[in-house]
Amino acid sequence: MIGLGLIGGSLLRAASAGGRTTWGATESAVDAETAVADGYEVGTDVAGALRKAAERDAIVVLAVPLTGLDEVLRLVAEQAPSCLLTDVTSVKAPVLASVRRLAPGARFVGGHPMAGGTSSGWAAGNPALFTGAAWVACVEPDTDLAAWAEVSTLAIELGAHVVPVAAAVHDEAVARISHLPHLLAAVLAATGAYGGPLAASLAAGSFTDGTRVAGSRPELVRAMTEGNREALLPVLDEALGRLGAARGSLASTGGLAATLNAGHEGARRIADLRGAARAAVQVSLAAPDARDGLCALGERGGRIVGIDGSTALGEVA
Amino acid sequence: MIGLGLIGGSLLRAASAGGRTTWGATESAVDAETAVADGYEVGTDVAGALRKAAERDAIVVLAVPLTGLDEVLRLVAEQAPSCLLTDVTSVKAPVLASVRRLAPGARFVGGHPMAGGTSSGWAAGNPALFTGAAWVACVEPDTDLAAWAEVSTLAIELGAHVVPVAAAVHDEAVARISHLPHLLAAVLAATGAYGGPLAASLAAGSFTDGTRVAGSRPELVRAMTEGNREALLPVLDEALGRLGAARGSLASTGGLAATLNAGHEGARRIADLRGAARAAVQVSLAAPDARDGLCALGERGGRIVGIDGSTALGEVA
Incomplete structure (x- = not known):
């Protein structure tokens, strides 16, 4: 986890509570100290945290503001160039463009949990922040669907449901x-x-x-x-x-x-x-038109509520 | 009480609960029936209710929509031409103009309780609707301050505080x-x-x-x-x-x-x-500049919280 504000801090707490091995880095020494005191493995060495992610084949989540993203992406390209990468930024096309430019080797899935609040910083974090929330996991024509399934599984574990759409949509x-x-x-x-x-x-x-x-x-x-x-x-x-x-x-x-x-x-x-009633649907991630199927479901207001092997379990009105 | 929707119905209930003798009329036969079943003296004879108000020297409260106001004002002029009249309409200058045109003999004080909701009709009424609410009681250069004090006393009895300002303000x-x-x-x-x-x-x-x-x-x-x-x-x-x-x-x-x-x-x-702290102030209603004093208090964000004889008890930041 890179960045430990409201969203990053909530995500680290929730993923840890769910039994995942987590570590993080933040530029804020105050947030890092508080997170350590709260029992989390957190420091201020972003490059080191990324290096460890590359060694362990971990999911790298970027939870830094859009204005600080390019700087972190350069570190990703240096320290963890082919990692499974996602983010939680509230715009998706500009982030996708930055990743393609600065860290083109990453297996990237753009993400956006639709949760937040008027408070910010590590202290404002809450592991239940994502319960019941929509979490966009972007699907582009070249998205690696295994990577997409891993990111979606994380979001669903944290209590959210996944909305698959293209960044521009x-x-x-x-x-x-x-x-x-x-x-x-x-x-x-x-x-x-x-x-x-x-x-x-x-x-x-x-x-x-x-x-x-x-x-x-x-x-x-x-x-x-x-x-x-x-x-x-x-x-x-x-x-x-x-x-x-x-x-x-x-x-x-x-x-x-x-x-x-x-x-x-x-x-x-x-x-x-x-409020519409929703029916269960399945999307096979192995099908040749799986990306189109996921995007069509998202654009119709549908959601993914589970990942079972290479099948995405959806609901649509 | 003429009109028994959300505001009129809440007002009738609250004034009755506060020990006042009340009666009302509404064009809605359904609302009238329900109000009678709830134990209130209510009918569909607006002219009769106004005649009774003239006989008993009651406060007449118009709680009808702006679009139906002129019709009721014509009945006021016929049945209770010099009554103490107020209203609860959400605009004040157009109502003042209508009263001057159609019921010029009434002792009129424009009113607007800043309370409401997305429901409407008698069934949506609630005697606690005005608790803690601002209630505008208009003060014009020719306002009868004894009438203004009577209307303000009613608003304060119902749990509101009174904001005195001119209709246009x-x-x-x-x-x-x-x-x-x-x-x-x-x-x-x-x-x-x-x-x-x-x-x-x-x-x-x-x-x-x-x-x-x-x-x-x-x-x-x-x-x-x-x-x-x-x-x-x-x-x-x-x-x-x-x-x-x-x-x-x-x-x-x-x-x-x-x-x-x-x-x-x-x-x-x-x-x-x-959230500002407020200090107590008094406005003598017998003073020659009382109307200016009340309006100045209202425009500064102040409020009247009690009427004691010819003194209005205010609070201002």
């Missing part, structure tokens, strides 16, 4: 359901605060809910939104178009029915999709 | 902290749903929080947002400006620091204002 979806919400929360919080103490004293549920994630550390939100620039721009334009249409309609006819009905219908549709 | 504040959140939630829900089943399967906390109020009944949200058109348009333009600036910055330099820092700072400022 992931990035478009999280722009909609994670990065846009963070930007709208920031806009709402700034606009609300501009109303001064009266606005603060009248703020109730709709404002509190709509601004909760504006309390997240801005540098973490910047890393994920700025890192997903290519996918986020068209989604941001779509939201601007919808909000601009609402503005135009309110100014001209005075009506907001189209905006509010579309929002209500969208909320209902997403709730229906999330 | 209220409307600007709620555009920021209630109506804009509803519009952004609708835009986010529609944009998220456009991402199909994959977006739904990956949606986590930031999306769920940001879209919660998109589940509200669209016709109720329409009534409050469309009814506040004049105050909402400039606030909507401000939000569009902030979101457009984020878009421009992401497209040009790739940076979102200004947007995200302003959001984080705004959220912190509002949390600080809400």
Whole structure:
């Protein structure tokens, strides 16, 4: 485990609790000391931790911010060039491009556990963080499916279910359901605060809910939104178009029915999709079209809940 | 009590539980029947309920949607032309204009309890709905302060604290902290749903929080947002400006620091204002500048927590 913040620290704890042999490294001497005091094998020597991973044929998990990723990938190429490599970064196409450029020999499977919180650092970690969470494990045309199965098995062991999709498809979806919400929360919080103490004293549920994630550390939100620039721009334009249409309609006819009905219908549709009954399906990882099958399942909202030899056990609505 | 939906029904229950003599009328025969079965004096004869209020010198509370208000105000002018009148509608300047036009003899105090929920109708009512809530009781240059004190006493009895401000000032504040959140939630829900089943399967906390109020009944949200058109348009333009600036910055330099820092700072400022220590203050309702004093207190984020004779007992940070 390279990096021991909220996600890396939770992952190390959960994998250890599940009986795996784990070790980690972090640039933060404070986090390393605290993790050692908590009984984990952790240090500040990233190269050494990677060398050991190469010797033991371990899964290397990169849990560092996107901005620090290239530096660690150079160490991976030096110390563990053909390791089984995954990451937990919240954007996937830029990470895939970096790995192809800097550590092309690694058996790489991009990962993204959809779990987090507004706290950060080793101390905020929680081994139950991934229980019930979606965990994207990327499938590209050249993905090594044995490596994909190993990463997926780890995610499932930690209580998550696996969503298999291509990196670019992931990035478009999280722009909609994670990065846009963070930007709208920031806009709402700034606009609300501009109303001064009266606005603060009248703020109730709709404002509190709509601004909760504006309390997240801005540098973490910047890393994920700025890192997903290519996918986020068209989604941001779509939201601007919808909000601009609402503005135009309110100014001209005075009506907001189209905006509010579309929002209500969208909320209902997403709730229906999330609550839909799911049927069990199997995907043979040995089949020639296995990668297409996995991606199709992920794009339909399906999930992998088990790996049995060379068969992925899925659920789809 | 005219109108027995979520707010009216909760108010009737709470006022009855507090020992007041209450009666009500609603156009909904189903709600009236259920309320009678629950032991309340309720019917469908609005004119009769208003006549009785005139005979008994009761406070008349209008808890009907904005779209049905003018019709009821015409009945007020016929049946109880000089009654003590208040309302619970979520916009205040348009209601004030309607009262001045249709029931000019009423001793009117505009009201808005900042409480609600996504359910509606008599069955959704809850006498504890107002506990801890802000309740705006409007103060205009010509407000009868004895009437204002009676309405405020009722709100405080029901567990709320009173925020005194002018109708137009209220409307600007709620555009920021209630109506804009509803519009952004609708835009986010529609944009998220456009991402199909994959977006739904990956949606986590930031999306769920940001879209919660998109589940509200669209016709109720329409009534409050469309009814506040004049105050909402400039606030909507401000939000569009902030979101457009984020878009421009992401497209040009790739940076979102200004947007995200302003959001984080705004959220912190509002949390600080809400958590600030408050000192007790008194406002004499007999003083010549009492109306100005009350409005200044409300605009500073202050609140009235008691009425003692002709003195309003306040708290301000």
